[in-house]
Amino acid sequence: MxxxxxxxxxxxxxxxxxxxxxxxxxxxxxxxxxxxxxxxxxxxxxxxxxxxxxxxxxxxxxxxxxxxxxxxxxxxxxxxxxxxxxxxxxxxxxxxxxxxFKQEAIDWAWELLTEVYGLDKDRLYVTVFEGDAGDGLEADEEAKGIWAKWVPEDRILLASKKDNFWEMGETGPCGPCSEIHIDLRGDADRAATSGASLVNADHP
Structure with missing residues (x-):
């Protein structure tokens, strides 16, 4: 497209x-x-x-x-x-x-990607914030629960503050976020290595 x-x-x-x-x-x-x-x-x-x-x-x-x-x-x-x-x-x-808030944002993101853009649902992985004990931050269970309507559990991945906690700057608005990843590899590569292991792993 x-x-x-x-x-x-x-x-x-x-x-x-x-x-x-x-x-x-x-x-x-x-x-x-x-x-x-x-x-x-x-x-x-x-x-x-x-x-x-x-x-x-x-x-x-x-x-x-x-x-x-x-x-x-x-x-x-x-x-x-x-x-x-x-x-x-x-x-x-x-x-x-x-x-x-999260409900509509997640539902619409999924609708846009799969129904409007026609992306293959089986190639999509999502990440949610796993929490950070050092900063007293809880895991984003709300987002995880919403994603579970659309995505199998093995493709909902927990991720660290580095990848799934948005901050405007050193101070100011901040909070947990979700990301959506697509596996564009060929079928043979996908069968050999799970896409879940490559998310946020700097895979090219």
């Missing part, structure tokens, strides 16, 4: 779920001293996350042009090492500001 269609299907899907579609913000940031470039889809909405601006649209979807060459999210050193890191990319995002 061409990137143009991926983008169009994404925005159409979330518009059908009541999201306001907004354009990509400029890649160069002029009013945030902490960033030179937009390096994540949430950057244009920082003031909403921090409660510094009123929420006009509780549901928003966009495709944000991002550049990662410095700061907390710096992918420059990873380019060329694996097959999936890039310095410039578009991040597709659906955002809820005090509206829906």
């Amino acid at each position: 061409e990137s143009k269609l991926i983008r169009e299907h994404f925005l159409e899907f979330f518009a059908s779920k009541g999201h306001e579609i907004v354009p990509s913000a400029p890649m160069v940031i002029k009013d945030d001293p902490t960033l030179m470039f937009n390096n994540a889809g949430m950057n244009p909405f920082k003031d909403l996350f921090l409660g510094n601006s009123p929420v006009v649209h509780p549901r928003i979807a966009d495709t944000q042009k991002c550049l990662r060459v410095s700061g907390k999210h710096n992918d420059l050193e990873e380019v060329g090492v694996d097959t999936y890191h890039h310095t410039m990319f578009e991040m597709l995002g659906n955002w809820s500001f005090g509206d829906y």
Whole structure:
């Protein structure tokens, strides 16, 4: 599927779920001293996350042009090492500001990937936060339970804070997150080695 269609299907899907579609913000940031470039889809909405601006649209979807060459999210050193890191990319995002939460976010992600994009359900793995005793953080049992509606237990994987705990910065909004991984290997490789063992293992 061409990137143009991926983008169009994404925005159409979330518009059908009541999201306001907004354009990509400029890649160069002029009013945030902490960033030179937009390096994540949430950057244009920082003031909403921090409660510094009123929420006009509780549901928003966009495709944000991002550049990662410095700061907390710096992918420059990873380019060329694996097959999936890039310095410039578009991040597709659906955002809820005090509206829906994990149930809808997970259900819609699964619907989008399997019904709209037509990805093979048997090739998909999901990760959820396993908790962190050192920081007093519990495992994300809520997300795990929701994923269990769609994904067999052996493809719901627990992952560490490094991979499944989102943080805006050193301080500020943060919390557990889920990731969805697809196994693109051929049938012979899949039969020989479980895809679960390769998730978050820097497999190319």
